Amino acid sequence: MKKKMVSLICCVLCLLFSGCGPSGYERYRGEFFGTFDTVVSLVGYVHREKDFDRYLGYAQERFQYFHQLFDRYELYEDVVNIKTVNDNAGIAPVKVSEDLFAFLEYCMQWCEKSGGQVNIALGPVLEIWHDYRERYENTAEGMLPAAEQLQAANRLTDPKKVQLDAENRTVFLMEKGMSLDVGALAKGYATEKVGNELYEMGLTSFSISAGGNVRAFSPPAGGERSKWSISIRNPNTEEQPDAEPVDFLYLNELSVVTSGDYQRYYRVNGEKIHHIIDPFSLYPANYYKSVTVIVEDSAKADLLSTWLYILPLDKAKKTAKEMGAEALWVLPDDSIDYTDGYLVYSKNYGGAAAD
Numbered sequence: 001m002k003k004k005m006v007s008l009i010c011c012v013l014c015l016l017f018s019g020c021g022p023s024g025y026e027r028y029r030g031e032f033f034g035t036f037d038t039v040v041s042l043v044g045y046v047h048r049e050k051d052f053d054r055y056l057g058y059a060q061e062r063f064q065y066f067h068q069l070f071d072r073y074e075l076y077e078d079v080v081n082i083k084t085v086n087d088n089a090g091i092a093p094v095k096v097s098e099d100l101f102a103f104l105e106y107c108m109q110w111c112e113k114s115g116g117q118v119n120i121a122l123g124p125v126l127e128i129w130h131d132y133r134e135r136y137e138n139t140a141e142g143m144l145p146a147a148e149q150l151q152a153a154n155r156l157t158d159p160k161k162v163q164l165d166a167e168n169r170t171v172f173l174m175e176k177g178m179s180l181d182v183g184a185l186a187k188g189y190a191t192e193k194v195g196n197e198l199y200e201m202g203l204t205s206f207s208i209s210a211g212g213n214v215r216a217f218s219p220p221a222g223g224e225r226s227k228w229s230i231s232i233r234n235p236n237t238e239e240q241p242d243a244e245p246v247d248f249l250y251l252n253e254l255s256v257v258t259s260g261d262y263q264r265y266y267r268v269n270g271e272k273i274h275h276i277i278d279p280f281s282l283y284p285a286n287y288y289k290s291v292t293v294i295v296e297d298s299a300k301a302d303l304l305s306t307w308l309y310i311l312p313l314d315k316a317k318k319t320a321k322e323m324g325a326e327a328l329w330v331l332p333d334d335s336i337d338y339t340d341g342y343l344v345y346s347k348n349y350g351g352a353a354a355d
């Protein structure tokens, strides 16, 4: 009897402190840096640490692979990547791997669907903003690029001049000076691919986050709760370090991706000049501080977070609905708005619980 009691106590202690459930699953967490300019973290429930380490190592390798493939600044040995394509603009079609071709086809489909709002051929314009950000991000006062400079660059951003030849698997930017920037989709696309690969390998109860681009798979297997919990960062955290998260979401088998004005920016007259550019005005879109998208596929969530950021609220809500996504917007005055279906996942506004 005494023995039974001791083992019962041990079991309770084990549940309390190590996160291991009666199922024998334990929660592990690991992270790595060096890809997509951000930290990638993996939380998963498995039986043995050794298995988790294997999955984490695999994820790192695959993120590295996609990082190199989608890089527009660096070339790598034996890799034909976005930079190779850009360097050959106006010169010659570039033969690319199946993976890069499939990704670019995906990007071009969404460029068309979004009516050019998310345009990966916007490179020449984004490049100017990138340079200004680099120059001014650590200074108190920055400058804006001249409208004429942006307009001149915009002459080289026509997505119709991105030629994808499926038969020869080549990509050709038809004019010299054109360039691709896949920053709006790359991280989400990689997260979705790597997440699904891990799932196929046998890791099923996990969540992977690439710099806040979160993809949750099957429910936490530990037994203590039945949903993944994801917090939405307060866009004012830099100015108010104690600011509470905007909300907490409880969900499984979905992605949560946020685009915000706090991710990359510099200041002009105290105003944040950030990195999401309205391709029609050629200036940063200023309808919101942040947009959070909930939808299954992480690549879709990533591109939607950029797209819905650029649209005014009525159009953004309509687009979210058409795309089968739920979303939350933080407006410049810190008020919030959301799609009806968002509430199902929301703790603060819909009363959802972790279970």
Ligand code: ADP
Pocket (backbone or CB within 6 Å): 117, 118, 119, 120, 122, 126, 181, 182, 183, 184, 185, 187, 258, 259, 260, 263, 264, 275, 276, 277, 278, 279, 302, 305, 306, 310
């Ligand atoms: P982050 O990747 O920082 O989380 P986003 O997913 O919103 O943020 O993507 C922003 C990135 O997308 C920018 O850094 C830039 O490379 C690119 N970008 C910005 N505006 C556009 C646009 N209108 N169309 C396509 N790409 C864009």
Ligand code: MG
Pocket (backbone or CB within 6 Å): 183, 184, 185, 259, 301, 302, 303, 304, 305, 306
């Ligand atoms: Mg995005």
